[in-house]
Amino acid sequence: MIDRDRLRQALGAEAAHFTLDVRAQCTSTNAELMVAAPAPDARVPVLVCDHQTAGRGRRARAWHAWPGASLTFSARWRFAPGAAVPAGLSLVAGLAAARALEALEVPGIELKWPNDLQIHGRKVGGILVELCRCGAHLEAVIGIGINRCLPDGATVPDRPDVIALADVMEVPPTAEALLARLLVAQRELYETYAQAGFGAFVHAWNQRNAFADLPVALIGEQAAVTGTCLGVDSDGALRILTDTGEQRILAGDISLRPAQ
Incomplete structure (x- = not known):
């Protein structure tokens, strides 16, 4: 399970931009943030959970993850009126995740349209974007799941191509280091996205197109x-x-x- 103190340490000064809710279990991090009360300030609510009992991905499919082996979290991002949301938002989320993984020296990162993270053609993670409105602001709950390792015998129905960070790295990053990198990369890219739209990222996304x-x-x-x-x-x-x-x-x- 994520250690809150180690996560704050990994975030450093960036921790001031987030409220961190760390749980052993919940239904779905996306579902719970979608119905949560709006944030009372400018901080980004983050819900990270070791085990989701009803995790889900795109097209209402179940998201398969394993306690202690997968990082599963959601964050609720607020965009000012007039921002380019939602055009290309899931792609920006994927690009932010790719950059975070690359910064942690994960090899072979690729992006599969519209929301999959791959390593050398095999799925290592996925993204789910859901929109809600809070007054004049449009908010996006963005969930990310990444396989840090795969327990013995772990399988995903109809997906023989699943891979984990531990399959390509001698020492994969801790869950805290990985989550911190992902949150900071998202915050940086979403600020640009809100001003310039997805057009600012087309070249970077296409460079990683699987x-x-x-x-x-x-x-x-x-x-x-x-x-x-x-x-x-x-x-x-x-x-x-x-x-x-x-x-x-x-x-x-x-x-x-x-x-x-």
């Missing part, structure tokens, strides 16, 4: 779209070059996969 210039298939409610992945646009849309020209995909119940 499927850059590769054949892909988008599987969803409509017929599958296949083509070459061109990266993302300034509003966060995924650009796919198909036989009939370029298509832009913004959102929806969609799964991005390598083309067969």
